[in-house]
Amino acid sequence: MSRNSYSIGGLVTKMRNPDADLRFMALNDLISEVQRSGDQFGVDDATEHSTVEQILALMNDLNGEVKNLAVKALAALIKHVSESRIQTIIDRLVAFTASKDEGVRDIASLGLKTVVAEVTPGSPLAVTCCTKLAPKVIAQLENPASSSELLIDSLDLLSDILSRFETTVRTNTSLQTSSLKAITPLLSNPRPALRKRAVATLATLISAAHETTLFNSLVTSTVVKFLKGSDIEQLKTSVSLVAALARTAPVKMGKKAKDLVPLIIATLQKDDDELKEVALQSLEALVLKCPTEVAPFFTQIVEAATSLLKHDPNYAGDDDEDVEMGEASDEEEVDEDDDFGDEYSDDDDTSWKVRRSATKLLTACISTRSDLLSTFYQTVSPTLISRFGEREETVKVEVWATYTVLLGQTKVWGTGSAAKEGESTNGRLKRKRSSDQMDVDEGPISQLRLQTPAIAKSIVKQLTAKSLATRQAGFALLHELIGVLDGGLETQISPLVSRVEASLKTPDSGLSGAATQLKIEVLSFLGLFFRTHHLKIFVDELPKLVNLLVAAVGDKFNKIAAEAFVAATDLVKVLRPVSPSVSSTSAAVVPQINALYAATMKRLTSSDADEEVKGKGIVCLGTLLFHAGDQLASDYDTSLAFLRDRLKNEVSRLNAVKVVGEVADSPVCKGPAFETWIQECLVEVSALLRKVHRPLKVASFACIKALLSRSGSGLPPAASQALLADLQPLINDADINLLPLALETIATLLSTDASTIAYVQNSILPRIYELVQSPLLQGPSLDALLAFFTAFVRAGAEPLPLVQTLAQAAESVKKTVDDSGTQSGMQSLATSSRCIGVIVREAPQVADGIVKEYETIIQSSSSSSASIILGLLTLGEIGRVVDFGSHKKAFNKIIEHFSSSSEDVRRSAAFAAGNVAVGNSDAFLPPILQLIETDDKKRYLALQALKEVIIHSSADSLAAISDTLWTPLFDNCQAQDEGTRNVAADCLGQLTVLNPAKYLPQLQARLSNKSRHTRATVIAAIRFTFTNESSSYDELLAPLIVEFFKLIHDSDLGVRRLALSSLNSAAHNKPHLVRDHLTTLLPELYGQTEVDESLIRMVEMGPFKHKVDDGLDIRKTAYECMHTLLDTCLKEIEIHEYLGKVLAGLSDEEEVKKLCYLMLVKLAQIAPTAVTQRLDDSVPAFTETLQTTLKDSAVKQETERLAELQKAALRCMVVLNRRASPTNTPKFSNLVQTVVLAGRFASEWKELAQNAVQWDEVDAMEE
Incomplete structure (x- = not known):
């Protein structure tokens, strides 16, 4: 006997001990041993047999804890025993489930469920469960002698097996058939709870079954039969089954929707509230899961739900909106198992359940059909508003939630109309909205505005409810309402403020925290209310509102205080607007500002505020100073000193830095004390640049920019040098994102204080020269470096030494370029040339000498490639701003370098030639055009030069020569070389923008050219016109859209990809051109997202085979276009179809995923x-x-x-x-x-x- 068997045998012996504690401990030790050993656990057959038998015996133990632990022990062992033993466990547990002893039956059912839960799906044990356990469970279901309790437990267990082992069940058709046969008769069982379990199990079965045969059989033989009958219980069951099947098998159910939906709607006419409730729930599931398939019945569904929302046969009062609830009823916990049965007496009113279900159905309709918003406001909204005063609290909250969903849908799908209809009440728009958005139909917003007075009156009236949850829901609805309309409560200010006051003064009681949540919701609402309503609307209530905020700021609950600070911050911005110009402060406002300031300082200086409260409080203080600092000048010693001191606090300094920067920008804060504070803060914030915390550094730069802007030329030299000393360590490429901020700050100092030039010359400039050699210097960093040199020269630096040192700094890079021609070295040379270019632009008097120097370099046969490249790039940068008319030899030499053996030299020569032609097109453009027309070898480089001319020339000068450029470019559409075609396309596109009326028709004429190269070039050229922001030629582009995008189906993959890319560009930059054609374009676009097997090929690479998908780029571009349309043409997209394509893409290649x-x-x-x-x-x-x-x-x-x-x-x-x-x-x-x-x-x-x-x-x- 192995050691493991011996130890387990000892535990089995203990399990037989009369002492329950020892039996419990033995089981516990066994579980620990199994878990510790893992896959290494193993015992001999005899020990395994005795262990399993003893654990099964303990399931009848008199001690409940021992029985429960025996179940866990079986679950732990199930993966480590033989198949015969598993069968023994299953047989014994199944036998136990038929016991008349409820305790034994329950523990056996728990054991079986636990065993199933421990089996890994897809494992051999999963097959065992499906082939050994499931048939025994089905046999119990078919046994007429089985009790209701046993049937319920068996259905639960079978459902677990079907759902957990879905993959295995899917291939076991006999199990599917036998399960359906056993469960279906139970749908007629008189016990509601059992019928419900049968419905749930059937839904799981149909979901697991791959073929539709089983589903069709169930629907035809049972569901339709029941729905066409008159038995109320059978109608409830069948309707519930439809709902369950819609949730678990929506695709299958969708195919039967046209047959089932009319039958379900018909059941709503039956005089049975429970049937109505279940039918409404079924329709809700169908609307949510099969929105496309139920679309033909949507009007009927909405009408039925709207009608039943008013279903209240036992109430003889007036319209619900006139009912004032004296008390709020507690929400009932409803036993869902009784949904099928008649558990209530005739005296019980269950009509509220019907109204609740009708409301939820309307929520589903609104959520899934954003295209019908206008219709909803006509048909559904008035009824919902009339039920805002619903007497049943549960239904009332649900009605409000439904209307909140309607408002949310309007915010997403209808706010474009808000932008066009008007501004917010206080004369400003809360959000930026594009002109395109303003063109959308005004329907939903217009209708909502008309209904807003009724909505506001009804909801404000209901805010007196005693139920805190109800009040919270009411404020949430109002929050959503004013968020959509940017206002809307102008007629209810007085009663609204009274309700706000009552809610904020609600005493805290109990442990639920309901009062706290209500207050937070109210304060959040107030913040948005202040942002969306003009001061004059609520000025009479201002003292009361300020007093409420002051009290909330001092609340003992930090969450409330923090939210109060946010609301106070929003109020301050309304009390004293400073944009677009500073307004005067009225006598009514000054006391309120002082009160808010006093409360803010009191809370900030207290010891009981946590960091969140202090953070929001500091922001509020900053806003007070920014907007009303002149009113608070007498207390600058306290307020400004507090902010300055917070810069020294490690926890709060990040927030403080942001606020200090905001206050520094204030148009109203002035005076000697303020100016002194600016300089003190600059010293503190500058020192923070040496900290490791990166977000702090970024915030510090923004703050320093504001402080420098405010201090201007009045900054003491010592402060300037201290700041430069703090900036000096950051002048490197270690953090390329911080670098531009540091360089811009130095440039600002140079422009405001010329005395800093000496420090920069000695301490900063050496680092700059090192930086120029970095290959990482691109984009914002390069722009900032150029701005630095511009400021440095303007401040009085000698230009010639700068150019010479830059040239020397490039020497180390030159060797790298000569040896390996690396791209990083080329980038460094380009950086040097650009720096020299901006220096010459600021000091043109040195241009002639520099040009001569580099002219000599490019003409010398002894010059290295790197020297020539630097010379060419520099001449190009200078030539753009200096006329090379007296340096024609230099230009001729540049052209000669078109024949260089070095590709980098050739590219640099093209750059130089084009930019020199910008400076004098009359002299230097003709030779470039001649090369395009006559020299096949140099045509590509000449086109690159021409591209430089087009990019850098002014619009006026380009217009004068456009006709000269068009013909040679247009003739290159059919070039075999792709690079040549691409350059030609870019140039043609830019010229087309200059004179679209003339050039667009010429491009259009070649869209159907037989040459795929020509079609590709023309598409690329037209694509450029979509990227231009000008709308002056949109009328000319519009007729081309449909014809242009027919090329999505072009036979050439390259043309097809370019067409999709162009559609993406149009959707991004000019969506109004695309929007009207999406009905036609979207199906074609969706078609391009599908995998085309004919474009997949296998390529042999040595001993390996590699799959190449030539259609991947097409699909990726199509999905990119879909992504763009989601941003710009949302209202024209049928969201369910769109979502289906996105889900399909989750199984595509990495880029598409x-x-x-x-x-x-x-x-x-x-x-x-x-x-x-x-x-x-x-x-x-x-x-x-x-x-x-x-x-x-x-x-x-x-x-x-x-x-x-x-x-x-x-x-x-x-x-x-x-x-x-x-x-x-x-x-x-x-x-x-x-x-x-x-x-x-x-x-x-x-x-x-x-x-x-x-x-x-x-x-x-x-x-």
């Missing part, structure tokens, strides 16, 4: 209901991505790419998980729990979730 992740995240924000209903459909694709593993031979790049892809998937899932729930999205929730949180992605998920919350907070602050 990443795009689809981004689109899903965006869709989750703008169409949350639609996304939630399809989350389970995304599970197979997410699972495959997360479970992908690489071979051991994978290279580092492959590993990094997979890690990046999986992180992108997780980031998307984090956002989607907010919409998920085990009830509505069981598969997605299970994926998160089993694959992510219980696997190797757990820590990464946690980090991503935390980051997502932080970004949400930032977004909320920016709104």
Whole structure:
């Protein structure tokens, strides 16, 4: 006997001990041993037999704790015992479930469920459960002698098996058929709870079954039969079954919707409230899960729901909106198992359940059909408003929630009209809106504005309810309302403020925190109220509102105080606007500003405020000073000193730096004390540049910019030098994002204080010369470097020594270029030349000498390639601003370098030639055009030179020569060389923008050219016209759109990709041109997202075969275009079809997956209901991505790419998980729990979730 068998045998002996504690301990030790040993656990057959038998015996133990632990022991052992023993366990537990002893039956059922839960899906044990356990469970279901309790337990267990082992069940057709046969008769069982379990199990079965035969059989033989009958109980059951099937098998149910929906609507005419409730719930499921298929019946569904929203046969009062609730009823907990049965007496009023279900159905309709917003405001909105005073509290809150959804949909899909209809009440728009958005139909917003007085009156009246949750829901609805309309409560100010006061003075009671949540909601509402309503509207209530805020700022609960500071900050901006100009402060406002200031300082200087409160309080103080600093000047010694001291506090300094920068920009803060404070803060903030904390450095630069702007030329030299000393360590490429901020700050100092030039010359300039050699210097960093040299020369620096030193600094780079021709070396030479160019631009008197020097270099046969490259690039930079008319030899030599053996020299020569021609087109443009027309070898370089001419010439000078340029460019459309065609296309596009009326028709004429090269070039040229912001030629472009985008189906893949790319550009820059044609374009675009197997080929690479998908670029570009349309043409997109294509892309290649992740995240924000209903459909694709593993031979790049892809998937899932729930999205929730949180992605998920919350907070602050 092995050692393990011996120790386990000892535990079995203890399990027989009369002492229950010892039996319990023995079981516990056994579980620990199994868990500790893992896969290494093993005992001989005799020990295994005795162990299993003894544990099964303990399931009849008199001690409850021992029985429960025996179940856990079986679950732990199930993976480590032989198949025969598993069969023994299953047989014995199944036999136990038939026991008349309720305790034994319950523990056996628990044991079986636990065993199933421990089996890994797809494992051999899963097959065993389906082939050994499931038939025994089905036999119990078919046994007429089985009790109701046993049937319920058996249905639960079978449902667990079907859902957990779905992959195995899908291939086991005999199990599917026998399950259907056993369960279907139970739908007629007289017990409601059992019928409900049967419905749930059938829904799970149909979801697991791959073929539709089973589903069709169930619908035809049972569902339709019941729905056409008159038995109320059968009608309830069948309607509930339709709802369950819609949730678990929406694709299958969608195909039967046309037959079933009319029958379900018909059941609403029956005089049975429970049947009405269930039918409404079924319609809700169909609307959510099969929106496209139920569309033909949508009007009937909405009419039925709207009608039943008023279903209140036992109440003889007036319209509900006139009812004032004296008390708020507690929400009832309803036993869902009784939905099928008549558990209430005739005296019980269950009509509220019908109204609640009708409201939820309307919510589903509104959430899924944003295209019908105008219709909803005509038909549904008035009825919802009339039910705002609903007497049943549960229904009332649901009605308000439905209207909140309607407002939310209007905000997403209808706010373009708000921009056009008018501004907010206080004369400003809360959000920027494009001119394109202003063109949308004004329907929804116009109708909402007309109904707003009734909405506001009804909701404000209901805010007296005793239920705190109800009041909170009311304020949430008002918050959403004014957020959509940028106002709207002008007629209800007095009663509204009274309700606000009552809610903010609600005493805290109990542990639920309901009062705290209510106050936070009210304060959040107040903040938005202040932002969207003009002061004159609520000025009479201002003292009361300020007193409420003052009290809330001092509240003992920090969350309330923090939210109060946010609301106070918004109020201050309204009390004293400073944009576009500073307004005077009225006598009524001054006391309120003083009161808010006193309360703010009192809380900030108290010892009981946490960091969140202090952070929001500092922002409020900054806003007070920015907007009303002149009114608070007498207390500068306290307020400004407080902010300055917070700069020294490690916890709060980041927030303080931002606020100090804001106060420094204040147009009203003035005086000697303020100027002294500016200089003191500059010293403190400058020192922060040496800190490691990067966000602090970024904030410090913004603050320093404001402080320098305010101090102007009055900054003491010592302060300037101290700041330069703090900036000096940052003049390197270690943090390329901070570098431009440092350089811009130095440039600002040079422009305001010329005395700093000496320090810069001695301490900063050496670092600058080192920096010029960095290959990382591009974009903003390069622009900032050029700005530095501009400021330095303007401040009085000698230009010639600068040029010479820059040339010397390039020497070390030259050797690198000569030896290897690296791109990094070329970048450094280009940087040097650009720096020299801006110096010459500021000091043109040195140009002639520099040109002669570099002319000599490019003409010398002894010059290295790097020297020639630097010379050419520098001559090009100078030639753009200096006329080379007296240096024609230099130009001729530049052209000679077109024949150089070095590609870098040739490219540099083309750059130089083009820019010299910019400075004198009459002299130097003709030779370039001649090369294009006559020299095949130099044509490409000449075109590059011409491109430089077009890019850098002014519009007027370019217009004068455009005809001269057009012909040689147009003739190159058919060039065989792709590079030549691309350059020609860019140039043609830029010229077309200058004279679209003349050039667009010429491009259009070649759209159908037989040459694919010509078509590609023309498309690329027209694409450029879409990128130009001007709308002057849109009328000329509009007729071309449809003809142009027919090339999406071009036979040439290159042309097709360019057409899609052009559509993307048009959708991004000129969406109004695309919008009217999307009905035609979208189906064609969606077609390009599908995988074309004919474009996939296998390429042999040595002993390996590599799959090449020539259609991948097409699909990627199509998805990029879809992504753009989501931003610019949202209202024209049928969201459900669009979502289907996005979900399909989750199974495509890596590049497409990443795009689809981004689109899903965006869709989750703008169409949350639609996304939630399809989350389970995304599970197979997410699972495959997360479970992908690489071979051991994978290279580092492959590993990094997979890690990046999986992180992108997780980031998307984090956002989607907010919409998920085990009830509505069981598969997605299970994926998160089993694959992510219980696997190797757990820590990464946690980090991503935390980051997502932080970004949400930032977004909320920016709104």
